[in-house]
Every structure is written in structure tokens, then in C-alpha cells.
Amino acid sequence: xxxxxxxxxxxxxxRRPDPARVREFAVTARRLQAERQSSSELVERLxxxxxxxxxxxxxxxxxxxNSGALExxxxxxxxxxxxxxxxxxxxxxxxxAIAETLAFDAxxxxxxxxxxxxxxxxxxxxxxxxxxxREALEALDRAEALLVNFxxxxxxxxxxxxxxxxxxxxxxxxxESRSLLNxxxxxxxxxxxxxxxxxxxxxxxxxxxxxGKLLAARQAFTELLGTARSIQDRETEARLHNNIGQCASRLxxxxxxxxxxxxxxTLFDSLGLETDVLRAEQAAALVTLRKGxxxxxxxxxxxxxxxxxSHGMIEEAGLCGLxxxxxxxxxxxxxxxxxxxxxxxxxxxxxxxxxxxxxAVEYLREAIRARRATxxxxxxxxxxxxxxQRNPNxxxxxxx
Amino acid sequence: MSVLTTDHFDEGHFEAIYEQYFDLLxxxxxxxxxxxDFEADALVHDVLLGYxxxxxxIIDLRSWLIGAICYASRHYWRLxxxxxxxxxxxxxxxPDPMLVSVLDSLPDQIAARExxxxxxxxxxxxxxxxxxxxxxxxxxxERLGVRSKYAQKLVAKYLKRAADLxxxxxxxxxxxxxxxxxxxxx
Numbered sequence: 001x002x003x004x005x006x007x008x009x010x011x012x013x014x015r016r017p018d019p020a021r022v023r024e025f026a027v028t029a030r031r032l033q034a035e036r037q038s039s040s041e042l043v044e045r046l047x048x049x050x051x052x053x054x055x056x057x058x059x060x061x062x063x064x065x066n067s068g069a070l071e072x073x074x075x076x077x078x079x080x081x082x083x084x085x086x087x088x089x090x091x092x093x094x095x096x097a098i099a100e101t102l103a104f105d106a107x108x109x110x111x112x113x114x115x116x117x118x119x120x121x122x123x124x125x126x127x128x129x130x131x132x133x134r135e136a137l138e139a140l141d142r143a144e145a146l147l148v149n150f151x152x153x154x155x156x157x158x159x160x161x162x163x164x165x166x167x168x169x170x171x172x173x174x175x176e177s178r179s180l181l182n183x184x185x186x187x188x189x190x191x192x193x194x195x196x197x198x199x200x201x202x203x204x205x206x207x208x209x210x211x212g213k214l215l216a217a218r219q220a221f222t223e224l225l226g227t228a229r230s231i232q233d234r235e236t237e238a239r240l241h242n243n244i245g246q247c248a249s250r251l252x253x254x255x256x257x258x259x260x261x262x263x264x265x266t267l268f269d270s271l272g273l274e275t276d277v278l279r280a281e282q283a284a285a286l287v288t289l290r291k292g293x294x295x296x297x298x299x300x301x302x303x304x305x306x307x308x309x310s311h312g313m314i315e316e317a318g319l320c321g322l323x324x325x326x327x328x329x330x331x332x333x334x335x336x337x338x339x340x341x342x343x344x345x346x347x348x349x350x351x352x353x354x355x356x357x358x359x360a361v362e363y364l365r366e367a368i369r370a371r372r373a374t375x376x377x378x379x380x381x382x383x384x385x386x387x388x389q390r391n392p393n394x395x396x397x398x399x400x
Numbered sequence: 401m402s403v404l405t406t407d408h409f410d411e412g413h414f415e416a417i418y419e420q421y422f423d424l425l426x427x428x429x430x431x432x433x434x435x436x437d438f439e440a441d442a443l444v445h446d447v448l449l450g451y452x453x454x455x456x457x458i459i460d461l462r463s464w465l466i467g468a469i470c471y472a473s474r475h476y477w478r479l480x481x482x483x484x485x486x487x488x489x490x491x492x493x494x495p496d497p498m499l500v501s502v503l504d505s506l507p508d509q510i511a512a513r514e515x516x517x518x519x520x521x522x523x524x525x526x527x528x529x530x531x532x533x534x535x536x537x538x539x540x541x542e543r544l545g546v547r548s549k550y551a552q553k554l555v556a557k558y559l560k561r562a563a564d565l566x567x568x569x570x571x572x573x574x575x576x577x578x579x580x581x582x583x584x585x586x
């Protein structure tokens with residue numbers, strides 16, 4: 001037998017797609033494109049001109065009820081997560097309300113599932129930023145349920161799994177987070193999505209960091225620098241430098257920390273990521289303090305705090321302020337420390353932050369005034385405020 | 401390459417995209433995962449539709465589509481467990497070092513196809529099965545009616561020929577000798 005006869009030539013084996021399916025694909029592609037183009041400015045304008053408490057009624061606005069408008073809403077949510085998670089949540093409520101009430105035949109079933117799942121995933125993100133982890137996981141459950149029946153949407157599902165992994169990590173469930181990061185990382189890798197694969201690896205590094213395994217975390221971050229550069233992802237490169245700097249600082253490698261944090265600041269600055277510049281500045285200022293240059297370190301911290309305040313980031317400004325208070329207490333400048341603690345109390349109260357946070361800083365102010373506070377007292381209050389972000393109901397326990 | 405990131409498209413742009421990837425994805429579903437033809441059509445359609453809303457964030461469309469069709473095919477078999485192909489067949493083959501040196505190192509698919517066109521027909525067919533359709537050696541062996549080990553030898557032989565051609569573009573392909581049963585059968 002001549003095995004040539006067994007070979008089916010490429011041309012002969014080539015199958016032609018069903019014209020009806022090609023048509024559906026092209027029509028959907030053109031429609032999504034058109035909606036994207038027409039919605040961008042429209043959504044911006046509607047959000048600008050509608051008072052926030054009236055945003056829910058925008059769900060009835062016909063021009064908002066399409067994929068393009070929902071994509072734009074997703075971008076608006078993403079841009080608010082850091083600075084204004086409450087507003088991000090309000091927008092995500094609007095997005096889910098629209099997505100869930102689109103007609104079942106508004107788009108091909110698979111596209112509709114993507115639209116709805118994205119809205120729920122974004123809601124999960126907003127809730128995560130507000131430390132409402134249980135609700136965040138419920139929103140992610142809904143997103144997963146919408147995707148799980150479509151085998152070709154595994155990439156979408158992996159994105160939801162990634163967000164779930166981060167949410168679990170922030171709420172202290174490290175094992176499940178690691179397992180999800182491995183699973184979603186593999187899916188991204190098999191889709192050739194190097195960028196998201198790298199994000200998973202960064203999140204695994206963060207997990208090590210949170211577990212206090214600083215060497216492992218630093219190694220993970222350092223190994224990823226090359227990948228970030230090779231795909232020209234400058235933002236991730238900046239974050240990696242920042243993270244390596246933070247690890248080095250905690251490991252007492254102060255020069256190394258300064259080098260990486262400076263890299264991070266330069267990159268964040270070139271990308272226009274102002275709040276990230278401020279965070280890196282805060283970390284670098286703490287390194288300066290640890291090097292013994294108190295005057296310069298305090299000046300740098302004050303500059304960073306002032307930057308946070310000008311961006312309306314009251315919690316970040318408060319935590320940065322506590323770094324200053326700690327240094328002042330150590331320098332025995334109690335009056336200055338009391339004054340600053342009082343300013344933080346006022347800022348927290350005015351911003352309507354969690355009452356427990358206000359109580360904790362008030363307690364610190366009184367402890368400094370009574371000369372009972374040490375650097376450790378300030379650190380414990382800062383740790384409590386950090387923990388309060390993850391668990392808003394955490395009770396404050398006096399330590400001094 | 402992205403479908404939806406440009407403002408204006410020629411008439412027929414999206415149709416061309418569909419046709420460009422349809423066959424590759426179908427071959428993967430049908431030959432690699434043994435999804436029945438009529439079901440494979442639907443899977444490929446879902447994969448291509450699923451791509452549309454993600455166009456902006458995907459850098460390597462071909463890899464993304466191949467990943468998606470592989471997961472879609474596995475999912476198909478999970479739902480049709482009674483008729484499932486073995487796990488072994490669902491495992492990706494280990495990367496072939498020669499693929500990296502010859503085909504993957506070429507700037508793009510077009511260059512690879514040009515190179516392929518200069519190979520004998522039989523070499524084209526076998527390399528196409530391996531690297532464009534994603535067939536395993538077992539699958540190539542089955543389609544050729546030879547053992548998988550022999551299929552592997554053929555792939556290696558034709559890859560080497562492709563490598564020689566890529567290094568010396570003027571080199572002519574040696575005239576193909578008629579294959580004989582004794583020579584080609586392991």
C-alpha cells in the first residue's frame with residue numbers, strides 16, 4: 001500500500017464555514033464595534049450630568065442598554081476602584097442592572113454571557129475594594145455561573161478566578177488563593193496570554209509577601225522583571241520594582257530598597273500613575289528614616305501625605321500621617337505628634353470613615369498626650385487601621 | 401492582530417477573519433480532540449464569537465484562539481463523558497525543539513507557508529498536520545496509516561529539510577523520489 005493515498009491534502013481537507021455563521025459573526029463584530037464607538041462619549045456625558053443618586057435610572061436609558069455602553073461603564077468602574085470604591089460600586093450596580101435585563105436574544109448567547117459575567121465580575125471587584133469580601137465572592141459566583149457552561153469562555157472564567165484569588169488572599173484565605181492562581185495562570189498560559197499569566201505570578205509573589213516569606217516574594221518579583229520588560233508592560237515593571245523595594249526594606253537591605261523604589265517612582269511618574277508615585281514615595285521615605293536621616297525622611301513623608309490629601313485619599317493620608325507620628329514619638333516631639341494625630345482624627349471624621357478608625361486614632365492622640373505611647377503603640381494602631389480595611393467590624397483593643 | 405481595534409474596515413473584513421481561522425480551529429477540534437464534525441463547527445463558531453468582546457486585550461490572536469478551541473473541545477468531552485476520548489489524547493504534546501527552531505522562529509505564518517510551499521507535497525501535508533492542525537504523532541500516524549514512531553521520523557526528516565531551505569533560500573528542493581512501501585513502512 002502506498003501511504004500517499006492515506007494523506008488527505010490540505011486543500012481537499014479544507015472545510016468552508018457555514019455562511020450563516022460567518023454572517024452572524026460579522027454582524028455581531030460590526031455591531032459591537034459601532035456600539036463601542038457611539039457609547040464612549042455618551043456614557044461619560046450621562047454620568048457627568050446625572051447626580052449620583054439618580055444613576056440607577058440610567059438603566060432605563062435606551063442608549064445605555066448595549067455592550068458598548070457596558071464596556072465603557074467597566075472602564076469607569078476600573079478607574080474609580082482605587083480612589084472612590086463607593087462610586088465604583090454604584091456604577092457596577094448600574095452595569096449589572098443593565099446587563100441582567102438585556103433581552104435574551106439581544107446578542108448571541110455566548111456574547112450575552114460575557115457581557116453579564118463582566119458586569120458581575122466588576123461588581124465583585126468594587127466590593128473587594130470596599131472589603132465586603134463575602135458579597136464580592138457572591139458576585140464572582142454569579143459571574144462564574146454565567147460562564148461555566150461555555151467551554152470556549154475559559155479565558156473569561158480564568159479572569160474571574162483571578163479576581164476571586166485576590167479577594168481570598170486579601171481576606172486571609174491563602175491556600176485557596178494559591179490554588180486558584182495556579183489554575184487561572186495555566187489557562188492564561190494556554191491562551192498565550194503572557195500578560196495575565198504574569199499577573200498571576202505577581203499575585204503569587206504578593207501571597208508570599210503577605211505570609212511574611214519575604215525572600216520567596218522578592219525572588220518571585222525579581223524573576224518577573226524580565227517578563228514585564230519583554231512584553232513592554234511598564235506598569236507591571238514599576239509595580240515589581242515597588243514590591244522588590246518593599247521586600248528589601250523589610251529585609252533591612254536599605255540601599256537595595258532605595259534603588260528599586262526610585263525605579264518604581266520614575267516609572268510610575270512616566271506613566272502618570274500619581275497615586276502609585278505617592279505610595280512608592282512613602283515607602284522610600286520610610287527607608288530614609290531607617291537609614292537614620294530623620295529630617296529628610298520626615299520631609300518626604302509629609303510631602304507624600306500632602307499628595308494623598310490632595311487626591312482625596314484620606315485613609316492613605318492617615319496611614320502616612322501615622323508613619324510621621326511614629327517618627328515624632330521616637331524623636332520625643334510629643335506636641336507635634338499630638339497635633340498631627342488630631343488632624344488625622346479630624347480628616348477621618350470629616351470623610352465619614354469607619355467610626356472605629358476615628359476611635360483608634362483618638363486613643364493614640366490621648367496616649368501620646370499622656371506620654372504613654374511608644375513607637376510600638378503607633379505601629380499597632382496603623383496595623384489595626386490596615387486590618388480594619390479588610391474587616392470593617394474588627395473591634396479596637398487598646399494597647400498602651 | 402486584533403479584529404476590533406481599528407476604526408474602519410474594508411467590506412468583508414470580518415468574514416475574512418472568520419475564514420482565516422475557521423479551518424485551523426476545526427482541524428484541532430476534529431483531529432486532535434475527535435469532536436464530531438457537526439459539533440466542531442459550533443465550537444469554532446463559539447470560540448470566534450467569544451473573541452469579539454476581548455479583542456482589545458488580546459495580543460496574540462492565533463494562540464488565544466487555539467487555547468480557546470482546546471478548552472472548548474475538552475469541555476465538549478466533559479459534557480459527553482459516555483463518548484469521551486482518552487485523557488491521553490487530551491494532553492498537549494511536548495514541544496518539539498525543531499518546531500521552535502524552524503517554524504516558530506519565522507516572522508509569521510506567511511513566511512512559514514511560503515517555506516512549506518517549497519517542500520514536496522508529502523512534506524507539506526505532514527508538516528501541516530503537525531504544526532498547523534496541531535495533530536499528535538499518533539494522529540498523524542493514524543492518518544498516514546503508519547506507526548506513530550515512523551510518523552515522528554517523517555516529521556523530523558521534513559523539518560530538517562525545511563530548516564535547510566530556510567537557511568539557503570536559493571536551494572532547490574530535491575526531486576521527490578516515488579515512495580515505496582518498503583521504504584515508508586516502519
